[in-house]
Amino acid sequence: MGRVQVSNKEEFPEMENSDFSDTQLIRHFRGVLVAVTTGDRENYDELVGYLHPSKKKLNPDEVALLVTTLKALSGTVAYIDPVHHESLLFAVSRISMWNFGTDVMDALLELIISLAASNGKYIDWCLEMLVKHFVPPFYLADSLKQENGIDKKNKVLSRVHSALKEIADLVPLAPLRLSPIVVQKMPSLFSNESEIVMYVENMLRLACGAIGEIVGSTMLPAVVDRMLELDVEIGWDGILLEDVKGIFEMELEEITEFADEDENFDMPPSELLNRKNLQGNVVVEKLDSLMVLTFLHLESCESSGRVALVFDILLTSFQRTVLNAYKSKFTQFVMFYACALDPEGCGVKFATALANMFVCDVNPPITRMSAVGYLASYMSRAKFLSAALVTSLLQSLVDWCHTYCKSHDFDMNPRAHQVFYSGCQAIMYTLCFRMRSLMDVPRLKLQLLNMSMEAIWKHKLCPLKVCLPTVVVEFLRQAKAAQLFMASESFLFNDMLESDLSKAFGGMDRLDMFFPFDPCLLKKSESYIRPHFVRWSNVRTTYDDDENDELSDCGSEVSDDDFVERNARDMIDDDMMVSVEHLDFNPDLNKMSITPKKSLKYGVETPLDRCVRMPARIRPSTSPESL
Amino acid sequence: MEGLKVSKGNITVYIHPSKSKQVSHAVLRELSSLLFTFSQVFDGVVLAYDPNSLDICAKILPGVYPYFGVKLNVNLLLFSPKPNMLLEGKVVKLTHDSIHLVVLGFSSAIITEKDIREDFLCKTKRGQEVYVSRSNKQHVIKVGTMIRFLVKSFDEEILHVYGSLIPDHTGSIYWLENNLEVATHNDRSEKKRRIVPEPIMPEQDVVVGELSALDIVQKGKNSKKQKHQEEP
Numbered sequence: 001m002g003r004v005q006v007s008n009k010e011e012f013p014e015m016e017n018s019d020f021s022d023t024q025l026i027r028h029f030r031g032v033l034v035a036v037t038t039g040d041r042e043n044y045d046e047l048v049g050y051l052h053p054s055k056k057k058l059n060p061d062e063v064a065l066l067v068t069t070l071k072a073l074s075g076t077v078a079y080i081d082p083v084h085h086e087s088l089l090f091a092v093s094r095i096s097m098w099n100f101g102t103d104v105m106d107a108l109l110e111l112i113i114s115l116a117a118s119n120g121k122y123i124d125w126c127l128e129m130l131v132k133h134f135v136p137p138f139y140l141a142d143s144l145k146q147e148n149g150i151d152k153k154n155k156v157l158s159r160v161h162s163a164l165k166e167i168a169d170l171v172p173l174a175p176l177r178l179s180p181i182v183v184q185k186m187p188s189l190f191s192n193e194s195e196i197v198m199y200v201e202n203m204l205r206l207a208c209g210a211i212g213e214i215v216g217s218t219m220l221p222a223v224v225d226r227m228l229e230l231d232v233e234i235g236w237d238g239i240l241l242e243d244v245k246g247i248f249e250m251e252l253e254e255i256t257e258f259a260d261e262d263e264n265f266d267m268p269p270s271e272l273l274n275r276k277n278l279q280g281n282v283v284v285e286k287l288d289s290l291m292v293l294t295f296l297h298l299e300s301c302e303s304s305g306r307v308a309l310v311f312d313i314l315l316t317s318f319q320r321t322v323l324n325a326y327k328s329k330f331t332q333f334v335m336f337y338a339c340a341l342d343p344e345g346c347g348v349k350f351a352t353a354l355a356n357m358f359v360c361d362v363n364p365p366i367t368r369m370s371a372v373g374y375l376a377s378y379m380s381r382a383k384f385l386s387a388a389l390v391t392s393l394l395q396s397l398v399d400w401c402h403t404y405c406k407s408h409d410f411d412m413n414p415r416a417h418q419v420f421y422s423g424c425q426a427i428m429y430t431l432c433f434r435m436r437s438l439m440d441v442p443r444l445k446l447q448l449l450n451m452s453m454e455a456i457w458k459h460k461l462c463p464l465k466v467c468l469p470t471v472v473v474e475f476l477r478q479a480k481a482a483q484l485f486m487a488s489e490s491f492l493f494n495d496m497l498e499s500d501l502s503k504a505f506g507g508m509d510r511l512d513m514f515f516p517f518d519p520c521l522l523k524k525s526e527s528y529i530r531p532h533f534v535r536w537s538n539v540r541t542t543y544d545d546d547e548n549d550e551l552s553d554c555g556s557e558v559s560d561d562d563f564v565e566r567n568a569r570d571m572i573d574d575d576m577m578v579s580v581e582h583l584d585f586n587p588d589l590n591k592m593s594i595t596p597k598k599s600l601k602y603g604v605e606t607p608l609d610r611c612v613r614m615p616a617r618i619r620p621s622t623s624p625e626s627l
Numbered sequence: 628m629e630g631l632k633v634s635k636g637n638i639t640v641y642i643h644p645s646k647s648k649q650v651s652h653a654v655l656r657e658l659s660s661l662l663f664t665f666s667q668v669f670d671g672v673v674l675a676y677d678p679n680s681l682d683i684c685a686k687i688l689p690g691v692y693p694y695f696g697v698k699l700n701v702n703l704l705l706f707s708p709k710p711n712m713l714l715e716g717k718v719v720k721l722t723h724d725s726i727h728l729v730v731l732g733f734s735s736a737i738i739t740e741k742d743i744r745e746d747f748l749c750k751t752k753r754g755q756e757v758y759v760s761r762s763n764k765q766h767v768i769k770v771g772t773m774i775r776f777l778v779k780s781f782d783e784e785i786l787h788v789y790g791s792l793i794p795d796h797t798g799s800i801y802w803l804e805n806n807l808e809v810a811t812h813n814d815r816s817e818k819k820r821r822i823v824p825e826p827i828m829p830e831q832d833v834v835v836g837e838l839s840a841l842d843i844v845q846k847g848k849n850s851k852k853q854k855h856q857e858e859p
Contacts, residue, residue: 023723026723026724075722075723075724076724077724077725078724078725078739078740078741114722114724117720117725117727117735117737118725118737118739119737119782119787120782120784120785120786120787121782121785123785123787169719170719170720170727170729170735171735171785171787172729172732172733172734172735173663173733173734173735173785173786176663177785362648
């Protein structure tokens with residue numbers, strides 16, 4: 001403790017000598033504190049008064065008095081009693097470091113650390129006090145954007161974090177008590193963006209820091225859970241409920257409009273005005289910022305070689321919350337990005353974990369269906385996954401479905417065999433994206449041809465009739481072009497499409513339409529995802545070569561999209577070092593879906609329909625029909 | 628060092644039916660939840676466990692969820708400091724007001740000024756506080772020193788020990804062993820130093836333990852633990 005000279009006489013009028021050593025001061029304070037227990041509160045009340053600055057701006061003398069008092073108190077913590085000195089503790093808890101200079105900050109932290117180490121009773125109080133400083137008082141929030149503010153922020157937060165570390169050194173079990181406090185004090189969903197972003201910044205800083213080993217396993221899942229809460233707050237599906245159109249029209253037509261809403265919310269179409277899009281957008285912005293923070297955190301973990309460790313934490317949290325969350329639209333991209341950073345390690349682990357969850361019959365059907373939905377979407381969209389891995393995963397799915405067929409000799413029943421149908425749909429969906437690339441490798445082509453898929457499609461359970469027609473049509477078309485089915489010259493499957501039975505197997509949550517890694521609509525996050533993401537418009541299908549001419553003829557919209565899309569891709573390909581931030585044009589963000597405009601539900605399949613493409617974004621729906 | 632003991636427990640662990648496929652795993656998880664918390668039943672903080680035998684028959688509890696109780700014998704390493712026991716800890720912070728210690732790497736301890744005997748004087752040397760004995764200048768306590776102290780009380784919730792340096796046989800272990808027990812210091816000092824980590828480290832392996840750990844009766848470890856228990 002540094003020696004503090006108090007030269008101002010007025011500060012301690014009862015003492016005649018103007019210079020005291022800090023030892024003398026401490027002795028005096030001890031006397032004051034002890035006197036309270038005997039009923040003498042006069043000096044004590046005066047002491048508490050020093051800790052209650054009457055105005056916000058203190059003059060140097062008042063600051064010196066405050067610093068002196070705090071320093072002397074930290075020398076007397078053993079005499080502070082939670083019952084007798086409650087008002088003193090309350091006064092200390094009111095002091096915010098954000099309002100003062102570094103002198104007061106240091107003195108206050110010294111007191112907090114001494115208190116935390118002195119007595120087990122104060123540890124929670126001290127930790128809460130420090131956590132409170134993660135976010136500045138609301139009246140300072142605006143000033144933090146200026147240069148002074150940033151400097152102040154650094155000063156306060158670096159001190160808070162080093163104090164937490166110091167407490168952990170003195171009280172080794174303190175981090176265990178810190179985690180629940182940090183999670184509990186997290187700003188609510190409705191707090192403003194800067195507040196929650198700053199708090200999460202601090203949480204992630206804790207996870208990276210010296211005590212990260214202990215608290216890290218709580219921080220990241222808590223952040224992900226909060227993002228998920230924000231995610232499900234974005235009520236797009238609820239908005240679409242107002243539409244009385246059929247489900248397919250919803251996915252196929254409204255989507256473009258919907259993306260427009262997100263992108264051009266300055267000038268929303270008149271019908272969108274009723275959809276409280278502004279409210280939605282506040283949440284979207286918040287979520288987007290948190291996602292970017294998490295991505296940056298993952299990047300820093302990757303550079304420090306801890307990404308595998310962090311991924312294990314993320315995976316557990318994913319299985320616990322995100323996997324079964326209905327209407328999770330964006331939060332899952334945290335997993336996607338973590339996998340993209342370490343494709344060989346995390347990327348493979350994620351795919352294997354999902355496949356295992358699907359196959360494991362202990363899991364409830366809804367978990368298995370979600371897992372296989374995630375798997376299909378992940379295998380289709382992740383640019384970084386090798387074709388060999390995809391093939392081996394497909395093989396395991398096909399094997400499972402084949403075994404299921406053999407053991408279930410029943411007729412079609414969407415509800416009873418929903419897990420089976422979701423498995424079949426996953427195979428088809430993945431192949432829609434990957435068939436061409438697998439066919440190009442002779443070894444994988446052979447493996448694909450040897451899979452016992454045909455037996456599954458021709459089984460009495462009729463997966464082709466039950467699965468989502470859009471997926472089935474696209475799959476059959478590609479399979480035909482690639483001659484996947486040797487025996488079926490006549491292609492008996494053509495007439496197998498029926499009405500939307502998929503609704504029945506998808507259940508209330510419409511898991512049949514669940515493709516979680518469809519293009520991310522969050523603007524900032526999308527720029528991180530983009531280099532690792534496969535878009536449907538970039539996929540080369542097995543029929544591409546044959547039907548190039550047809551494609552170019554089939555409507556200007558599609559070819560325009562294609563054109564922009566390919567330009568964008570070429571740009572990235574030409575210069576791999578290009579920074580994603582500089583790519584501010586965003587040609588395909590408006591385009592959630594590139595699916596046929598006409599619903600297949602009505603069985604009308606025009607040549608135009610045939611040449612356009614897969615659903616790129618199909619959301620679970622709660623429309624009255626499906627309920 | 629006192630305060631460490633090995634107890635044999637005959638306990639029943641209740642397992643949720645959803646865990647019935649991996650009973651041994653579930654048992655280990657349940658046991659792990661005891662770690663580093665004070666347990667009234669065992670009268671101490673559970674530091675490590677070593678399940679010896681698992682009863683094959685489990686009793687099913689009637690109810691909405693048919694939990695089943697698995698009986699097992701466990702050796703538990705407990706930390707239960709009682710007043711007037713002698714503990715050893717590493718000094719992590721020194722002030723004029725107090726000495727802060729960490730015992731066994733997890734429990735914090737404090738010795739306040741009024742519990743430090745007057746023989747010790749707090750001085751500032753090269754910017755750092757040290758406690759020096761007036762009667763013997765060689766007896767120095769500074770940050771990093773291992774000291775032996777007397778337990779005054781123990782906060783069971785936060786596992787915080789309040790200690791005292793009043794008795795003469797407390798203070799820096801290095802100095803005490805060199806000066807108070809000259810005859811045997813060579814043997815004992817080495818042994819003492821080894822005692823602190825040994826009972827903990829092997830046990831933690833069991834805590835993290837593989838499933839097979841359940842079935843292996845680790846006789847070697849048990850006998851070692853019992854030896855430690857007798858020694859202090």
